[in-house]
Amino acid sequence: MSDNLPVSLLSHVSLGTNQYGKAQAFYDQVLAPLGCRRVLEHEGATAYGRAYPEFWIQTPLDGQPAAVGNGTHIGFLARSRAEVDAFYQAALAAGASGEGAPGPRPHYGEPYYGCFVRDLDGHKVEAMFWEIAGG
Template sequence: MIENRLLRSICHASIGTNDIAKAKLFYQPLLAVLGIELVSEYQHALAFGKGYPEFWVQLPFNKKVATSGNGVHFGFVANSTEQVDKFYQLALSLGGKCNGKPGGRIEYGEPYYGCFVVDPDGNKIEASYWHIDN
């Protein structure tokens, strides 16, 4: 596991929630579509990743209401267009809102296929697949 961490640019990212239980019901099945598991759970926070806590959903440390940031979103890696589609459909069924249906985006180039969703707390998330021939 140490070797994998040496290849990372970012240790982890965190988003706020106002309801840990509701966030777990949304994120645990949704991120499982991408092979991302709940790796740690606390009263105040959930940590997801692939063997290492990379994405945290937590109550704000300052005890104030969690809010989303304009211009902020978190993108997750998908391994196929089918994973992107499944991520999108499941997110909507779990209470997320569409912020961009699955598909290509001219502004990102030909290899890109992704979707954008707003979670129940108003945070913006994305799943994307980049088809690049080796």
């Protein structure tokens, strides 16, 4: 693989929100422990990432209310178990509801450590760390 190609398969993911300003404040606080920040903004849309826009929150372009997808969730890759723990605590402090406290989930794979929350709009959001020796 070329060194200039991204590791991730996905370019970006977007979630609709009915509380744009509150969603910005929520994700500013929740994504900071993962080393993410606002990297791009348009009217009604904000992108977060470590280096480039990977995760967007936005008001729906069709003007209809945002809705939560049943069976849909977003998983953020943490760089350590401590980042997963900090993400979870930041999310709860920012008004999220817990959907699964940080911990190992061997049924997802032995190296898996993660947590789940519901954001202010009810979207299921995860932070996870895949602990592989030497990497």
